[in-house]
Every structure is written in C-alpha cells, then in structure tokens.
Amino acid sequence: MNDKSSPAPESLDAAFWEQHYEQGHTPWDIGQVSPPIRQYLDGLTDKDLLILIPGAGHAHEAAYLHRQGFRRVMVCDWAPSAFKPLLEQAPDFPQEHLLVSDFFELELQAELLLEQTFFCAIAPEQRAAYARQAAQLLRPGGILAGLLFAEPFEKQGPPFGGTAGEYAEYFSPWFHIERMELCEASIKPRLGRELFIELKKR
Secondary structure, eight states: OOOOOOOSSSSSSSHHHHHHHTTTOOOTOSSSHHHHHHHHOOOOHTOOOOOOEEOHHHHTTHHHHHTTTTEEEEESSSSGGGGGGHHOOOTOOOOOEEEEEEGHHHHOOOOEEEEEESSTTGGGGHHHHHHHHHHHHEEEEEEEEEESSOEEEOOOOSSSSOHHHHHHHHHTTTEEEEEEEOSSSOGGTTTTTTEEEEEOOO
C-alpha cells in the first residue's frame, strides 16, 4: 500500500489526545453533526440499532441520535475529557455507553459503525488494522458508514488524507463497498474534499 499521507507524530496515544481535549484544541470539531452524516442518520428507521461511534470525540452524532430516540448508541474514545460536551448536550446519556477505551481492543457486536474524523486521526500504518477491527465489531451484514477525506495531505497529520482507491484496498477484504462518493452536502471548507462511505460487512 502506497499511502501518500505524511508520517505520523511519534506518539498518537491517549495522552496526546487527552491533552488536546483538556486544552480545548480541537480544530477538527465543527460543533455540530456533519451535514452528510445527519442526512444519513435521518434515514435510519430502526431505533433499536446498536450503533458504535469510535474515536467519538465530542460526539455530536451521539447526542443527535439520543435526542431522536436511539437508546443503543455506544461512543468510544480513549481521552476521558472528550465526552464532556456530549454529557452537556445529553445529560441522561447512559454512562455505561461511554467507553473510555482503545478502539483496537473493543469487543462488541454492533449493527452500525459510524465514522467521523477517527480514521483520519490514526497513523496511516494502522488503517489495515482499522478495517479488520471494524469488521470484527460488526455483526454479519453490519454497516460502516461515514466520512473520509478525499485527498492526500502534504502537511504532517493528523489529520491524514487519502484517496478512494487506497481506501478500497483497505476495506475490500472485509466489506462490500456499497457507496464511496464525493459528498455534496459537506460544510464549505470541506466541500469536494470528503467521501461518504457505506460499506457492508462481508
């Protein structure tokens, strides 16, 4: 795999991300559910779905789903401070659904895994492992949906970009690619720079 993204910092560990959240340095956070993801969520009708949001950060998607009556939404982040805004937006969000954990060590069976700025935050050499773990965390026929950047970045990440062709190589062993296309509803700074993906576990 020839990943054109710049190399990762030496350590993208829990302490690295916790420091960012504690200091309020979260430039990737747009303060709301990304419009393409909101459109996708608005199309969900089964409120009993077990939904996992890895690397959830401030988890605007989880708060939105919770307000819509979805009660089986799990969020995972290994920076404890990340969840403070979620609990401010949804004070009754179940504490047991807040997973302060490493995504790669999770063990559960979800029906939907929602991707928003997590894949682009991990070191590029972890992408194959991400695809494998995402498949392991989904039930047969489960869906991985969300956003990926549509172009490689010259500057050192995170975030790390990539192309549809590169992503297909990572995911194809585990998923049928139902959709991987440029978004039309992205926020202005990301318009033409995001792919919406909908992948079905093989």
